[in-house]
Amino acid sequence: MNNAAPIRNDWTVAEVQALFDQPFNDLLFQAQTVHRQHFNPNEVQVSTLLSIKTGACPEDCKYCPQSGHYNTGLEKERLLQVEKVIEKAKQAKASGSTRFCMGAAWKHPADKDMPYVVEMVKQVKALGLETCMTLGMLTEDKAEQLADAGLDYYNHNLDTSPEFYDKIITTRSFQDRLDTLSNVRNSGMKICSGGILGMGETATDRIGLLRQLANMDVQPESVPINMLVKVKGTPLENVDDLDPLDFIRTIAVARIMMPASHVRLSAGREKMSDEMQSMAFFAGANSIFYGECLLTTPNPETHRDLQLFKRLGINPEQRIEEDDQAQEAAIINTLQKQQDSSHFYEA
Numbered sequence: 001m002n003n004a005a006p007i008r009n010d011w012t013v014a015e016v017q018a019l020f021d022q023p024f025n026d027l028l029f030q031a032q033t034v035h036r037q038h039f040n041p042n043e044v045q046v047s048t049l050l051s052i053k054t055g056a057c058p059e060d061c062k063y064c065p066q067s068g069h070y071n072t073g074l075e076k077e078r079l080l081q082v083e084k085v086i087e088k089a090k091q092a093k094a095s096g097s098t099r100f101c102m103g104a105a106w107k108h109p110a111d112k113d114m115p116y117v118v119e120m121v122k123q124v125k126a127l128g129l130e131t132c133m134t135l136g137m138l139t140e141d142k143a144e145q146l147a148d149a150g151l152d153y154y155n156h157n158l159d160t161s162p163e164f165y166d167k168i169i170t171t172r173s174f175q176d177r178l179d180t181l182s183n184v185r186n187s188g189m190k191i192c193s194g195g196i197l198g199m200g201e202t203a204t205d206r207i208g209l210l211r212q213l214a215n216m217d218v219q220p221e222s223v224p225i226n227m228l229v230k231v232k233g234t235p236l237e238n239v240d241d242l243d244p245l246d247f248i249r250t251i252a253v254a255r256i257m258m259p260a261s262h263v264r265l266s267a268g269r270e271k272m273s274d275e276m277q278s279m280a281f282f283a284g285a286n287s288i289f290y291g292e293c294l295l296t297t298p299n300p301e302t303h304r305d306l307q308l309f310k311r312l313g314i315n316p317e318q319r320i321e322e323d324d325q326a327q328e329a330a331i332i333n334t335l336q337k338q339q340d341s342s343h344f345y346e347a
C-alpha cells in the first residue's frame with residue numbers, strides 16, 4: 001500500500017520505550033494512522049474459539065485454570081468427537097464467524113490424537129471456514145501433518161518477555177516456544193502469537209514481549225493481546241490490576257510495530273467496558289473472539305458484541321470469498337435469535 005509504514009524486524013528497546021512514552025493522544029493518533037494504512041478501520045475480524053479438550057494440562061502456566069497443577073474446580077473433558085466439533089463449527093459459521101479456532105490443553109499432541117485433529121481440520125475447512133489450532137508444542141513432523149491437512153493458523157503464545165517467563169511457567173522454556181513457532185512457520189502455516197498483560201510484569205517486560213513478536217523474521221499474522229483473567233485457585237488470582245490505559249497503550253504500540261498483523265483483543269474482554277473496548281479498536285485492535293466462552297473463561301455475550309459493533313459502525317471483516325450479504329444476514333439473524341437464549345460454547 002502507498003505510504004504505508006514499513007514492516008520492521010529490528011526494533012530496539014529505546015525505540016519501543018519512546019513509543020510508550022509518548023503522550024496518550026499522540027500514541028493513539030500514530031497507531032490509528034498506521035492502522036489505516038493497512039486495514040479498513042471500521043472492520044474487525046471475528047473468530048470463534050472452541051475448547052476441544054479441557055483441563056488436566058501437565059504444564060504449570062500460572063494464569064491458567066486448565067493446568068493440572070492448580071485446583072480451580074474446572075470440569076475436565078476428553079478430546080471432543082469430530083462430529084461434535086463440526087456441529088459447533090457450523091453454528092459458528094451461521095453466527096458470522098470467519099475463523100474457527102480449536103484449543104486443546106496439552107503439552108503437545110500425542111501421536112494417537114493426530115488422526116482426530118487432522119480430521120477436524122479437514123472437515124472444518126470444508127465448511128469454508130479458516131482454521132486455527134492451539135495444541136501446545138509442535139515438532140517439525142506434527143506441524144507438517146497439520147499444514148498438509150490444510151490448517152491455516154497455529155496459535156502458540158509467547159505469553160510474556162523472556163526475562164519474566166520463568167516466573168509464569170517452569171515446565172517448558174521460552175526457547176521451546178520459539179522452536180514451536182519456527183516449526184509452524186517452516187511448515188507454511190500462519191502464526192498466531194501474542195501474550196498476556198496484567199500478570200505482574202513490568203513495563204520493560206511488555207516492551208520485551210512486543211520486541212520478540214515484532215522482530216521475528218516474519219511477524220505473526222495474528223497477535224492476541226490478552227488481559228489476565230484472574231481465576232480463583234491459580235497462583236495469579238490476587239495479582240494487582242493493570243492500569244487499563246497501559247493495556248490500551250500496549251495495543252497501540254503493538255499496532256505500530258506490527259502494522260500488517262491482526263491485533264486481537266482476546267481474553268479479559270468480559271471485564272472491559274464498551275468504552276474500553278472501543279478505545280482498543282481505536283488503538284488498532286481489529287480482531288476479537290466471538291462466542292460466550294474463551295476456552296474456559298467468560299467472553300462477552302455475542303449479542304453484546306454485535307450491539308457494540310452497531311453502535312460503533314464496525315462491520316465484521318469478510319473473507320474474500322465470503323458473500324457479504326450472506327454473512328451480514330447471518331449476523332443479524334444471530335442478533336435476533338439471541339436476545340434471551342443461552343449461547344453455545346459451554347466448553
Ligand code: SF4
Pocket residue numbers: 057058059060061064065066067068104105106107136
Ligand atoms: S495455558 Fe495451555 S499449556 Fe498452559 S496450562 Fe493452560 S492449557 Fe496448559
